[in-house]
Amino acid sequence: xxxxxxxxxxxxxxxxxxxxxxxxxxxxxxxxxxxxxxxxxxxxxxxxxxxxxxxxxxxxxxxxxxxxxxxxxxxxxxxxxxxxxxxxxxxxxxxxxxxxxxxxxxxxxxxxxxxxxxxxxxxxxxxxxxxxxxxxxxxxxxxxxxxxxxxxxxxxxxxxxxxxxxxxxxxxxxxxxxxxxxxxxxxxxxxxxxxxxxxxxxxxxxxxxxxxxxxxxxxxxxxxxxxxxxxxxxxxxxxxxxxxxxxxxxxxxxxxxxxxxxxxxxxxxxxxxxxx
Amino acid sequence: xxxxxxxxxxxxxxxxxxxxxxxxxxxxxxxxxxxxxxxxxxxxxxxxxxxxxxxxxxxxxxxxxxxxxxxxxxxxxxxxxxxxxxxxxxxxxxxxxxxxxxxxxxxxxxxxxxxxxxxxxxxxxxxxxxxxxxxxxxxxxxxxxxxxxxxxxxxxxxxxxxxxxxxxxxxxxxxxxxxxxxxxxxxxxxxxxxxxxxxxxxxxxxxxxxxxxxxxxxxxx
Numbered sequence: 001x002x003x004x005x006x007x008x009x010x011x012x013x014x015x016x017x018x019x020x021x022x023x024x025x026x027x028x029x030x031x032x033x034x035x036x037x038x039x040x041x042x043x044x045x046x047x048x049x050x051x052x053x054x055x056x057x058x059x060x061x062x063x064x065x066x067x068x069x070x071x072x073x074x075x076x077x078x079x080x081x082x083x084x085x086x087x088x089x090x091x092x093x094x095x096x097x098x099x100x101x102x103x104x105x106x107x108x109x110x111x112x113x114x115x116x117x118x119x120x121x122x123x124x125x126x127x128x129x130x131x132x133x134x135x136x137x138x139x140x141x142x143x144x145x146x147x148x149x150x151x152x153x154x155x156x157x158x159x160x161x162x163x164x165x166x167x168x169x170x171x172x173x174x175x176x177x178x179x180x181x182x183x184x185x186x187x188x189x190x191x192x193x194x195x196x197x198x199x200x201x202x203x204x205x206x207x208x209x210x211x212x213x214x215x216x217x218x219x220x221x222x223x224x225x226x227x228x229x230x231x232x233x234x235x236x237x238x239x240x241x242x243x244x245x246x247x248x249x250x251x252x253x254x255x256x257x258x259x260x261x262x263x264x265x266x267x268x269x270x271x272x273x274x275x276x
Numbered sequence: 277x278x279x280x281x282x283x284x285x286x287x288x289x290x291x292x293x294x295x296x297x298x299x300x301x302x303x304x305x306x307x308x309x310x311x312x313x314x315x316x317x318x319x320x321x322x323x324x325x326x327x328x329x330x331x332x333x334x335x336x337x338x339x340x341x342x343x344x345x346x347x348x349x350x351x352x353x354x355x356x357x358x359x360x361x362x363x364x365x366x367x368x369x370x371x372x373x374x375x376x377x378x379x380x381x382x383x384x385x386x387x388x389x390x391x392x393x394x395x396x397x398x399x400x401x402x403x404x405x406x407x408x409x410x411x412x413x414x415x416x417x418x419x420x421x422x423x424x425x426x427x428x429x430x431x432x433x434x435x436x437x438x439x440x441x442x443x444x445x446x447x448x449x450x451x452x453x454x455x456x457x458x459x460x461x462x463x464x465x466x467x468x469x470x471x472x473x474x475x476x477x478x479x480x481x482x483x484x485x486x487x488x489x490x491x492x493x494x495x496x497x
Contacts, residue, residue, distance in 0.1 A: 061405055087407035101402035104497040105420050115406040118416065146496040166406075 009072075010170055010202040011037040016059050016069030018052075030055050031226040032069065039169075042196050042203045044213035046245070047223035053206045056223065057172055060204060061093045062086060074169060091119055094163030094201075098175035100155040102147040102162070109134070109143040112161045119166060133161035137191060153184035160191060164199070171195060173205040177212055185209075189216050210249055220245060280465045287455060288471070294369040295451035298441045299434065301373040306380035306433055313340070313381065314388025315414055321389070325400065325410050336385075343382035348440050351375050352447055372449030376440055384433050391425040392418055424495035431487025435480050442476070452476060 013035040020029055030052040037043045045053040058064040059071060062078050071078045078089055102111050109130050116126045134140045137157035147155055156176060163171055173192065177185040193216060195201050207213050213220055214234060222230040222244055230244045239246045281288070313336060319326040320333035327333075346354065352375045356366040359374040395418055403417045419426065442453025452472050460469025 063401060063405055087409065090405060090407040093405070095402065095405040097398055097402065099396075099398055101396070101398040103399060103417065103421060105423060105495070114403075114416070118403075118406065118408045118412045148497055162406075172405075 008039045009036055010039045010041070010074060011035065011060055011204065012070070012072040013056070013059065014070040014072065016056075016066040016071060018055055018059060018064050018066050028052065028055075029226055030059065030066075033226075033228055035221060035228065037202060037204055039202055040196070040200050041219060042193075042205065042217045044217035044220040045204065045206045045223060046208065046210065046213050046220055048208065051223040052226040053208075053223045054174055056228075057174055057204060057206045060170075060172055061090055061095060063095075091115065091166050092168050093170045093172060094166070094168035095172040096156065096159045096163050096174070096176050098178045100147070100152075100159045100179075102155055102158055104147050107144050107146055108139065108150070108158050111147070111158055112165050114162060115166045129165045129167075130161075133164050136164065136194075137161045151184070152180050153188060156180065156188055157191060160188075160195065164195065164201075167199075168201060170202045170204070173203060175206055175208070177207070177209065185212065192216060210245075214239065222248075278467055278471075280459065280467050281471050284455075284459060284468060287459075288475075291450065291452045291455040291472075292475070294449075294454075295438070295441055298369050298373050298376055298444065298449070298451055299437060301370075302376035302380040302437055302441070303430075303434060305377035306384035306437075307430065310381035310384030311388050314385040315392065315418070317385060318389045318392040318418075319410060319414070323397065325404060325413060340382045340385050343378060344386065346379070348375070348379055348443055349446065351379055352444060352449075356447075367448040369444075369450040372441065372444035372447070372451070376437060376444060379440060380433065380437050383436065384429070387429040387433065388426070391429050392422050394425055395421045424491045424497070427487055427491040427494065431483060431491070434483045434487070438476065438479060438483070 013033060015032045015034065016030060017032045018029045028050055033056065035043075035056065045056060047053045055064055059066050060073065062071060066079065069079075073089065073093060076089060078086060081089060103114065106114070112130045112133055113126045116129055121129075130143070131140070134143055137160055139154060139157055139161065142150065142154065142158075147158065150158065171192075176192070177188055180188060189212060192203060192205070196203050203216075205213070205216065217234055220232045220234060221228045222232065232240060232243050232245050239249065316326075317333060317336045317340070318324060320329045320336070321327065343351075352372075355375050355378060356371075359371050360366045363371045363374060365371050399421060400413060400417055403413050408416070441449070441451050442456070445451055445454030445457050448454065452475060456469055456472040459465045460472060
């Protein structure tokens with residue numbers, strides 16, 4: 001950790017591509033793409049359904065094996081690692097999902113303990129991390145509850161606590177708020193911003209919700225048909241008016257670009273646009 | 277009316293013991309060997325963590341299908357040379373346990389493979405993303421998340437093989453089914469037939485109730 005400069009590159013994807021046949025036989029995936037994410041940055045990946053943004057995210061921890069290209073996380077090319085070393089690398093990359101993916105037959109505390117347990121950490125260390133992470137997401141009182149007893153927002157908080165337990169450098173967030181209502185989304189984004197600020201965790205966030213991206217991200221990669229078509233720096237949520245992103249926002253966001261926290265892209269529109 | 281039964285009480289007790297012995301052997305074999313086979317078949321199926329071992333998956337699937345194609349009574353006869361080879365005889369509950377175990381292993385392998393499919397792919401994926409090994413995914417994710425379904429699968433297995441063990445009676449396998457055939461059928465002792473049926477109904481009910489209670493108890497979903 002000490003060798004990493006605070007302004008270094010956390011993630012570098014170089015010429016990665018991934019193709020697979022979609023449900024209706026149409027090829028989907030990621031065309032040869034580069035992506036650089038700086039240490040401590042919150043990087044958004046935005047685009048319509050089927051643009052390849054989740055695939056791109058999943059290439060970062062090799063949940064998808066790229067057909068070609070390099071995946072460098074903290075100076076290590078993951079594509080060259082042995083299965084054992086890859087597992088070790090993955091322990092430093094947290095991930096949260098749209099549908100939370102908690103273990104339903106385990107208590108909240110056991111869910112948070114899971115990544116530590118499989119890494120063979122000591123019982124004392126596990127207890128300490130579980131307590132700390134649950135306190136951080138504000139769910140200390142739910143430690144012995146089961147996921148089925150929690151609300152969606154609480155489940156995602158547990159998932160965040162679980163991802164943070166092994167003290168990762170990087171957090172991958174795959175549509176983390178898409179299953180949540182607007183108010184819950186807001187408070188969850190506050191938690192993610194806190195993760196970034198307090199622990200310096202680099203976050204890569206995939207979303208199709210413009211409001212999520214503009215509220216949270218420092219930089220945004222806009223994806224279309226498997227490639228990154230635009231990279232935008234957001235300055236306090238301000239979107240450069242000449243960008244593709246700004247055009248989308250005026251098209252789908254309903255209203256002026258600076259007063260559009262409801263810049264949510266409805267599903268029907270996504271489909272229409274996908275056919276254009 | 278129940279004279280035959282009273283007279284046969286020692287025989288009935290012996291038959292129950294024999295049935296329990298056959299069940300114990302074939303269920304143990306099924307859970308250990310069939311369960312492991314089912315897990316590996318699941319892991320090597322398309323889109324799962326060991327999908328790269330596709331050849332193993334095809335082979336194991338074919339093997340399971342072949343053994344599951346045998347009508348049990350045919351399997352019983354077909355493997356009798358093998359049975360004689362390892363038990364020394366093809367008669368009695370121990371001998372009957374060989375074909376019973378064979379049938380149960382492949383039956384349970386299929387049941388387990390299907391039960392594990394109920395574990396959402398995303399949950400397995402989350403474990404992979406956290407750096408879990410395939411073994412950890414089995415012991416800490418699959419078996420934990422599917423445990424209620426696994427209990428129900430064992431319940432189905434036990435009920436099915438209670439009835440299969442009665443079929444084994446036809447070829448001198450012993451047990452409750454054997455008793456029913458020898459006295460209830462060949463000697464026209466209807467009361468013995470009824471008694472054995474009642475016995476089997478009680479056993480099935482017991483297994484089913486226990487299985488369902490346990491499945492509910494371990495399910496936190």
